Amino acid sequence: MQRFIHSMVGAGAVALAFLSSGAQAQSKEPIPIGVIANLTGMDVKTSTDMVRGIQIAADAVNKDGGVDGQPIKLIIEDAQYKTQEALNAATKLYDVDKVPAVIMFGGSSIELAVAPIAKQKGKIIVNTSSSSAKLGDFPGTVYSVLPLDDIVGKALGEWTAAQGVKSAAFVVPNNTFGTGLMDAAATAFEAKGGKIVAKIAYSEGQPDYRADIQQLVSSKPDAIMTTGYGDDSRTIFKDARTLGLKQVWYAGYPSILTVENEAWMNGHLMGVDNGGLSGDVAKKVGADYAAKFGKEEPLPHVFYGYDALMLIARAAAAPGGFSATTMAKSIDGYQGATGAIKWDVRGQRIDPPIDVISYKDGKFVTTGQQ
Amino acid sequence: MLQILLNSIVYASEIAVIAVGISLAYSVVRFANFAHIQYAVLGGYFTYAARGLGLGFPVATAISAVLTGLVAIIVERLVFHPLRGLRPEAKMIASWGVALAFRSGVAAVFGGAARVFDVETDTYLLGDAVITSLDLAVVATTIAAMVVLQLLLYRTRIGTGLRALADNRDLAATRGIPPDRLTALMWFLAGAFAALGGTLFALETRLQPDMDLQILLPVFAAVTIGGLSSIAGAVAGACILSLAQNIAIGVDFGAVLSSRSWFLPSQFRDTIAVAAMVLVLCFRPRQLRSGGVR
Numbered sequence: 001m002q003r004f005i006h007s008m009v010g011a012g013a014v015a016l017a018f019l020s021s022g023a024q025a026q027s028k029e030p031i032p033i034g035v036i037a038n039l040t041g042m043d044v045k046t047s048t049d050m051v052r053g054i055q056i057a058a059d060a061v062n063k064d065g066g067v068d069g070q071p072i073k074l075i076i077e078d079a080q081y082k083t084q085e086a087l088n089a090a091t092k093l094y095d096v097d098k099v100p101a102v103i104m105f106g107g108s109s110i111e112l113a114v115a116p117i118a119k120q121k122g123k124i125i126v127n128t129s130s131s132s133a134k135l136g137d138f139p140g141t142v143y144s145v146l147p148l149d150d151i152v153g154k155a156l157g158e159w160t161a162a163q164g165v166k167s168a169a170f171v172v173p174n175n176t177f178g179t180g181l182m183d184a185a186a187t188a189f190e191a192k193g194g195k196i197v198a199k200i201a202y203s204e205g206q207p208d209y210r211a212d213i214q215q216l217v218s219s220k221p222d223a224i225m226t227t228g229y230g231d232d233s234r235t236i237f238k239d240a241r242t243l244g245l246k247q248v249w250y251a252g253y254p255s256i257l258t259v260e261n262e263a264w265m266n267g268h269l270m271g272v273d274n275g276g277l278s279g280d281v282a283k284k285v286g287a288d289y290a291a292k293f294g295k296e297e298p299l300p301h302v303f304y305g306y307d308a309l310m311l312i313a314r315a316a317a318a319p320g321g322f323s324a325t326t327m328a329k330s331i332d333g334y335q336g337a338t339g340a341i342k343w344d345v346r347g348q349r350i351d352p353p354i355d356v357i358s359y360k361d362g363k364f365v366t367t368g369q370q
Numbered sequence: 371m372l373q374i375l376l377n378s379i380v381y382a383s384e385i386a387v388i389a390v391g392i393s394l395a396y397s398v399v400r401f402a403n404f405a406h407i408q409y410a411v412l413g414g415y416f417t418y419a420a421r422g423l424g425l426g427f428p429v430a431t432a433i434s435a436v437l438t439g440l441v442a443i444i445v446e447r448l449v450f451h452p453l454r455g456l457r458p459e460a461k462m463i464a465s466w467g468v469a470l471a472f473r474s475g476v477a478a479v480f481g482g483a484a485r486v487f488d489v490e491t492d493t494y495l496l497g498d499a500v501i502t503s504l505d506l507a508v509v510a511t512t513i514a515a516m517v518v519l520q521l522l523l524y525r526t527r528i529g530t531g532l533r534a535l536a537d538n539r540d541l542a543a544t545r546g547i548p549p550d551r552l553t554a555l556m557w558f559l560a561g562a563f564a565a566l567g568g569t570l571f572a573l574e575t576r577l578q579p580d581m582d583l584q585i586l587l588p589v590f591a592a593v594t595i596g597g598l599s600s601i602a603g604a605v606a607g608a609c610i611l612s613l614a615q616n617i618a619i620g621v622d623f624g625a626v627l628s629s630r631s632w633f634l635p636s637q638f639r640d641t642i643a644v645a646a647m648v649l650v651l652c653f654r655p656r657q658l659r660s661g662g663v664r
Contacts, residue, residue: 039482040482041482041580044481044483045483048483174635198631201635202635205583206584206636207571207574207575207584208381208574210377210620211633211636215622215631215633219631231484234486235575235576242493242504244493244495244500260486
């Protein structure tokens with residue numbers, strides 16, 4: 001497995017944070033925290049931003065003297081968006097590096113493969129990006145800082161119907177994330193009287209999706225409901241544009257889609273997304289991000305990564321040290337970059353703030369709350 | 371059906387340019403060079419980098435083709451030439467190692483994230499079918515490249531020499547044809563065509579270090595269908611494969627049998643390529659052993 005040495009800038013900044021920590025923090029053994037992300041291959045940008053959010057949080061914790069004097073030490077592994085690489089990374093982190101917890105960027109299918117290993121070893125996964133409802137099957141092991149698909153999918157289906165859409169075709173990645181959100185959204189949409197005319201689940205990593213988009217065209221929907229991420233979403237949009245699609249796209253998590261052509265997509269992409277990113281903590285994290293990584297617009301994953309590390313640090317600082325019990329209680333009174341977090345008994349986020357966002361003039365803007 | 375045909379022509383154009391390089395190399399050095407696919411990826415990145423310097427697409431692509439051709443020559447001198455006495459299987463495995471090294475190198479230099487050429491396209495309607503200006507440019511470029519290659523091979527002394535070398539290396543040498551120099555030229559041509567094909571493929575899709583995994587199977591399936599050492603066969607193989615793939619994933623089989631729409635999921639595109647290769651290997655094994663540039 002390829003050990004990924006993340007960016008020199010990031011590493012330098014973390015080292016600087018260690019150096020600038022209090023003398024007490026440096027005198028104690030560091031607490032190793034694992035990070036598994038897709039730093040090469042597919043979905044690199046979102047993973048990179050999650051890692052950056054974690055680094056910002058680690059810097060903040062270490063700057064304040066660490067966890068009872070122990071600095072946080074991040075050990076970052078590259079899963080390359082491959083299940084086997086993620087399994088190798090998890091095994092190394094848990095068995096060799098002895099980390100008590102891993103912050104993980106999926107997708108869902110990869111995270112669902114790693115979860116049984118963590119459960120068997122009595123370790124913790126803090127989920128920052130995967131949203132399959134099946135992640136709720138690992139109580140005491142998987143804690144999610146973002147809501148799962150059943151919640152966001154339901155919100156998408158109901159909100160799309162409320163916009164007056166009568167018929168819709170789905171185009172989603174053929175994985176647990178895509179089909180899970182599609183099923184939840186379709187159920188909610190049909191419950192409100194909408195009609196689903198096509199469900200297209202595309203294979204990730206294809207060079208083009210013309211055939212999939214042509215199926216979509218032939219179903220003649222009023223609108224398209226979608227989710228996805230990164231490079232595949234850009235290719236989907238590109239093929240849709242070149243094949244002359246004019247419909248509006250209603251998306252679950254539109255902010256993680258990659259817009260291919262600003263002018264074509266202007267006003268034609270909207271949907272529901274994780275909210276709560278406009279609070280004071282998020283603004284502070286955004287400012288730290290700009291200072292550390294430049295003026296590039298941070299993705300929401302920055303804030304989820306930040307909250308994940310902060311919750312682990314709170315659990316580690318609790319009486320009795322880090323455990324599933326202290327992890328479950330770490331959200332008590334926590335106001336994070338993604339707002340207040342409430343977990344159900346399984347450790348999955350409920351009652352999350354959900355924003356309605358639209359793509360206008362080259363950027364996503366929040367137009368309301370769901 | 372017209373849309374399926376258009377899609378097939380565009381996709382065949384992308385992979386045919388890459389495939390002819392493999393056939394050209396195989397006909398002269400008699401092993402399947404897996405690194406060739408990575409030359410295509412490298413060529414795409416060279417073009418991207420040249421575009422980043424503000425150069426126009428034709429100039430950027432030409433520079434990319436020259437650079438990649440030189441890289442192919444260097445790899446031959448450093449890796450394949452020292453191994454020339456070994457069996458083709460050994461050289462094939464070595465070429466896989468070269469490919470992996472290139473993939474890592476590209477990722478290290480350009481990063482793991484995908485990159486996209488910034489191109490504006492116009493869309494044209496042909497009945498119900500759609501084709502873009504980029505599609506037309508890709509097909510036209512491929513046709514032009516094939517004409518140039520054909521002229522080079524059959525209307526020049528260099529081409530005659532290359533064909534002689536492919537038919538019988540020893541005999542060609544006794545007739546005064548410089549085998550090493552022409553072999554280097556062959557590698558240059560193969561690398562340049564790979565760069566052109568990689569650029570066309572990336573224009574239609576995207577650039578990423580593991581793009582070779584998307585190219586490998588269809589390209590080798592195309593040259594297998596057409597015969598490893600046949601340039602015309604590689605083009606024909608690309609057309610046949612592309613048509614089969616696009617029919618398989620583009621036809622509404624559900625509508626044919628019932629009122630319910632059903633398409634073969636697009637991930638079976640690679641399965642079509644594998645099936646085509648298996649069929650050819652089962653029924654036309656002699657084709658693969660024949661030599662000479664045809």
